[in-house]
Amino acid sequence: MALFRMSLFLLIHIVLLSSLYFAEDPYAFYDFKLSYITVSPLGVPQQVIAVNGAFPGPVVNGTTNYNVAINVHNQLDENLLMTWAGIQMRRNSWQDGVLGTNCPIQPKKNFTYQFQVKDQIGSFFYFPSLNFQRASGGFGSIIINNRNIIAIPFAQPDGDIVIMIGDWYTQNHTALRTTIDSGEELGMPDGVLINGKGPYRYNSTLVPDGIEYETFNVDPGKTYRFRVHNVGISTSLNFRIQGHNLLLVETEGHYTTQQNFTSFDIHVGQSYSFLVTMDQNATTDYYLVASARFVNESVWERVTGVAILHYSNSKGPATGPLPVPPTDIYNQWSAMNQPRAIRQNTTASGARPNPQGSFHYGSINVTDTYVLQSLPPVRIDGKLRATLNGISFVNPDTPIRLADLHNVEGAYKLDFPNKPLYRTPQMDRSVINATYKGFIEVILQNNDTRMQSIHMDGYAFFVVGMDFGQWTESSRNNYNKWDAISRCTTEVYPGGWTAVLISLDNVGVWNLRVENLDRWYLGQETYMRIINPEENGDTEMAPPDNVIYCGALQSLQKESQSSSAITLLLIGNSKLFLTLVITIIASIFTFS
Numbered sequence: 001m002a003l004f005r006m007s008l009f010l011l012i013h014i015v016l017l018s019s020l021y022f023a024e025d026p027y028a029f030y031d032f033k034l035s036y037i038t039v040s041p042l043g044v045p046q047q048v049i050a051v052n053g054a055f056p057g058p059v060v061n062g063t064t065n066y067n068v069a070i071n072v073h074n075q076l077d078e079n080l081l082m083t084w085a086g087i088q089m090r091r092n093s094w095q096d097g098v099l100g101t102n103c104p105i106q107p108k109k110n111f112t113y114q115f116q117v118k119d120q121i122g123s124f125f126y127f128p129s130l131n132f133q134r135a136s137g138g139f140g141s142i143i144i145n146n147r148n149i150i151a152i153p154f155a156q157p158d159g160d161i162v163i164m165i166g167d168w169y170t171q172n173h174t175a176l177r178t179t180i181d182s183g184e185e186l187g188m189p190d191g192v193l194i195n196g197k198g199p200y201r202y203n204s205t206l207v208p209d210g211i212e213y214e215t216f217n218v219d220p221g222k223t224y225r226f227r228v229h230n231v232g233i234s235t236s237l238n239f240r241i242q243g244h245n246l247l248l249v250e251t252e253g254h255y256t257t258q259q260n261f262t263s264f265d266i267h268v269g270q271s272y273s274f275l276v277t278m279d280q281n282a283t284t285d286y287y288l289v290a291s292a293r294f295v296n297e298s299v300w301e302r303v304t305g306v307a308i309l310h311y312s313n314s315k316g317p318a319t320g321p322l323p324v325p326p327t328d329i330y331n332q333w334s335a336m337n338q339p340r341a342i343r344q345n346t347t348a349s350g351a352r353p354n355p356q357g358s359f360h361y362g363s364i365n366v367t368d369t370y371v372l373q374s375l376p377p378v379r380i381d382g383k384l385r386a387t388l389n390g391i392s393f394v395n396p397d398t399p400i401r402l403a404d405l406h407n408v409e410g411a412y413k414l415d416f417p418n419k420p421l422y423r424t425p426q427m428d429r430s431v432i433n434a435t436y437k438g439f440i441e442v443i444l445q446n447n448d449t450r451m452q453s454i455h456m457d458g459y460a461f462f463v464v465g466m467d468f469g470q471w472t473e474s475s476r477n478n479y480n481k482w483d484a485i486s487r488c489t490t491e492v493y494p495g496g497w498t499a500v501l502i503s504l505d506n507v508g509v510w511n512l513r514v515e516n517l518d519r520w521y522l523g524q525e526t527y528m529r530i531i532n533p534e535e536n537g538d539t540e541m542a543p544p545d546n547v548i549y550c551g552a553l554q555s556l557q558k559e560s561q562s563s564s565a566i567t568l569l570l571i572g573n574s575k576l577f578l579t580l581v582i583t584i585i586a587s588i589f590t591f592s
């Protein structure tokens, strides 16, 4: 007994010691319960998806290289997957939370996501990826702070303020799905929410009484970092704060050259950090506005989110008209100057101590070019579908990498065309056969009539060019080969193109999608399968112990999945596990 107690004591001691030993990569644990709650953000009661009872959900806040474990409990009435957009999940597409790589978490079940935010910093957000659920909520912010040893390229702000903006319907995601399934467009949203709340009543005709709005409390003279995310369905939003400049400093994991803007366009799925200095005289509060962009604003007037910036020395409420939006909507060339002006600060350090510009992407030879063209939705087999290169993606029943590992034949096809084929559009399980360690150029050609955001999981890409018209080989002459921003979600103007360069160094299967929810739902996505032909057990992680099986592999699914806190801690940390085993064995020998 004494011996047993002694070893137990030792064991506990060793666990503590080991966790100290691995202190440079600490763990952060979260428990997320996704459930419906009833709220009335626009004055109409509706069921929204809350995380731990909150809408929007809690912030996931860590530091470069943290190991994050998030136990997601599905208390909804339909399948769920959570995706952590922009987190690169290095070698670990098992945790990506999209249908091509993960089996869904069924109602009443849970799944613990475990990943390391390796070599990353910046502002991102998570959301449920299935069934149009993001239209009902379930989203929240992800912050990855710099390690203490790496200075941020600006003075430490006096506070960190998260702002989630997005278009919103008073109908829930199941009702919106029904509309889309019937082949109709969703039409104009009912409003814009800011942090889950409706507009401040800046105009008594436009905004009904009794709507709860968001207030940001600040102190005069201080500078805050505003992290702004467009978590909406499909509307590009113009973000602005009355009387205040927005100093752009970061987007989706890279520090930008610092520039002031009076307003900034944020497209669906994008994240930005701005520094805002409270340098006004506070004779009143100030409006913070997110309004629909590239639409007829007199028709879309109600699609405007309004919150309040309240100085602690404010002398009264905000009054009068909202700050005016950009007046260039019918001159898109001028609007495109803004995204083109987003440059990477090449001398600033990011997640690593070396300068962000030390990866000289401009001098690397391109190995493959893919032209991905999107067209307006078309009918395929009687159903409205959206396509990329004429293919409307159908999710495999068995996730791609699981199918590979278990030799499931025909789960998907590796035949996604590398340019538009102009053949009859079709629905298919076609995936891009990409080459590991390739350096590829992807041309996103938007031949649809609406602004699109294109996102790729597992990667950040360099946005080297953007223009109107058709991309041609000579478009390459104007690429930014020096300080293009590296990010994970780029806008593609209607009737225009965006060119990105991607270094394919992250093994796995990664979703490439249109972030606009309606088009994504209709099939405007595919995957890139990037596999090391000389896989030696190092370039890709093995599936986690708690992997969920479905489709052709359904029979492998264990009924109950239980694991103690310690095994949880050990999954994915073989070094720690080894240390433990060795010490236990050693202690047995020492004491017997």
Ligand SMILES: *[C@@H]1O[C@H](CO)[C@@H](O)[C@H](O)[C@H]1NC(C)=O
Binding pocket: 036, 047, 048, 172, 173, 174, 175
């Ligand atoms: C969504 O709305 C529909 C129609 O209004 C309603 O029948 C359904 O119960 C709602 N679903 C959820 C999950 O709130």
Ligand SMILES: *[C@@H]1O[C@H](CO)[C@@H](O)[C@H](O)[C@H]1NC(C)=O
Binding pocket: 059, 061, 062, 143, 145, 160
């Ligand atoms: C995130 O964590 C950092 C340090 O751990 C803390 O300074 C910061 O206030 C936190 N931010 C939020 C939004 O919780």
Ligand SMILES: *[C@@H]1O[C@H](CO)[C@@H](O)[C@H](O)[C@H]1NC(C)=O
Binding pocket: 071, 110, 111, 112, 113, 546, 561, 562, 563, 564
């Ligand atoms: C489900 O949650 C329990 C704890 O509540 C945990 O022990 C178990 O590992 C989780 N299941 C999965 C598949 O992650």
Ligand SMILES: *[C@@H]1O[C@H](CO)[C@@H](O)[C@H](O)[C@H]1NC(C)=O
Binding pocket: 203, 204, 205, 206, 301, 321
């Ligand atoms: C409120 O909005 C309506 C509709 O756009 C407009 O006619 C009216 O002038 C606005 N009222 C004020 C006080 O600005």
Ligand SMILES: *[C@@H]1O[C@H](CO)[C@@H](O)[C@H](O)[C@H]1NC(C)=O
Binding pocket: 244, 245, 247, 258, 259, 260, 277, 279
């Ligand atoms: C941005 O504007 C602020 C005033 O709001 C000013 O103090 C600052 O110098 C400007 N910064 C740059 C880089 O233009």
Ligand SMILES: *[C@@H]1O[C@H](CO)[C@@H](O)[C@H](O)[C@H]1NC(C)=O
Binding pocket: 281, 282, 283
């Ligand atoms: C405060 O600033 C506003 C806007 O710049 C200006 O119109 C007003 O006159 C100022 N008030 C005082 C008391 O300085």
Ligand SMILES: *[C@@H]1O[C@H](CO)[C@@H](O)[C@H](O)[C@H]1NC(C)=O
Binding pocket: 296, 297, 298, 299
């Ligand atoms: C915006 O819509 C209004 C109302 O339908 C219309 O009168 C106006 O001409 C439109 N503006 C433009 C620039 O198309």
Ligand SMILES: *[C@@H]1O[C@H](CO)[C@@H](O)[C@H](O)[C@H]1NC(C)=O
Binding pocket: 153, 256, 257, 258, 259, 345, 346, 347, 348, 349
């Ligand atoms: C770039 O980052 C450096 C820190 O390395 C900073 O001193 C400089 O002001 C930044 N430049 C711009 C234009 O933002």
Ligand SMILES: *[C@@H]1O[C@H](CO)[C@@H](O)[C@H](O)[C@H]1NC(C)=O
Binding pocket: 363, 364, 365
């Ligand atoms: C890139 O391509 C050029 C021309 O094809 C060739 O001369 C050069 O050696 C290549 N550079 C590298 C790094 O492979």
Ligand SMILES: *[C@@H]1O[C@H](CO)[C@@H](O)[C@H](O)[C@H]1NC(C)=O
Binding pocket: 414, 433, 434, 435
């Ligand atoms: C995928 O590409 C590799 C070369 O990168 C090639 O060897 C393989 O045959 C391709 N697979 C298919 C199914 O086209």
Ligand SMILES: CC(=O)N[C@H]1CO[C@H](CO)[C@@H](O)[C@@H]1O
Binding pocket: 446, 447, 448, 449, 494, 495, 496
């Ligand atoms: C919206 C858009 O870009 N439409 C273009 C699609 O492509 C055809 C021909 O390739 C053009 O004529 C359209 O203007």
